[in-house]
Amino acid sequence: MELQKNDHSLRPEVRYRVKKIIVAIAVSGCALGAHIFGVVPVAGAASVVISPERTYRKCFGGDRFACVVDGDTLWIEGAKIRIADIDAPEISEPKCATELALGNRATDRLIELVNQGSFKLRAWPGRDEDKYGRKLRVLIRDGRSLGDILVSEGLARTWTGRRQPWC
Incomplete structure (x- = not known):
């Protein structure tokens, strides 16, 4: 058949x-x-606008969608972002009490800055991620880097390619 x-x-x-x-x-x-x-897509984008509809807080527990880890690292829309143009003091493994205190101030200030309204997330030229898998980005509002604001307030340093001691 x-x-x-x-x-x-x-x-x-x-x-x-x-x-x-x-x-x-x-x-x-x-x-x-x-x-x-x-x-808003984060990976691979040259520049995107982030309009926070939630309030950013310090990261705690499993919530890693919109929170701040420290003065130069945060989670945006579920992606871990390293602010590429600065280095802020560590709060997870500080080398001294001064670094911890300054790191906490930088973290609090970054929370304030990202909650003040929309900002652009711009790719870092030459590298998309750091060795820890964080996306390297610059946060910009009104033509100014939010990292530069932290630097001008003494809460971070301009990134030079390597860490400098805070103690």
Whole structure:
């Protein structure tokens, strides 16, 4: 007995066209959903605008969507970001009490800065990630780096390519 081809199947060119339409609808739906919920891509983007719809706080426990780790590291939309143009004192493993105190002040100030409104997240030229897998980005508001604000207030240093002691 010979197998018969299903007469109800679509011609190959029609199937291809239908697949393209379905993919286009899916992509459009994802883009619309991202726009509605304020999700902004972080990886690989040259510059994106972040409009915080949540209040950034110090990272605690498992919440790593929108929080500040320390004076130069934060989580934005679920991506771990290292502010690439500065170095702030450590608070997780400080070398002395002075570094811890200054690191806590830098952390608190960064929380204030990111909660003051929208800012741009700009890629760091030449490198996308550091050795810990953090995205290297510069945070900019009104043409000024938020890192520069921390530097001008004595809470961070301009990044020179290596860490300097805080003690």
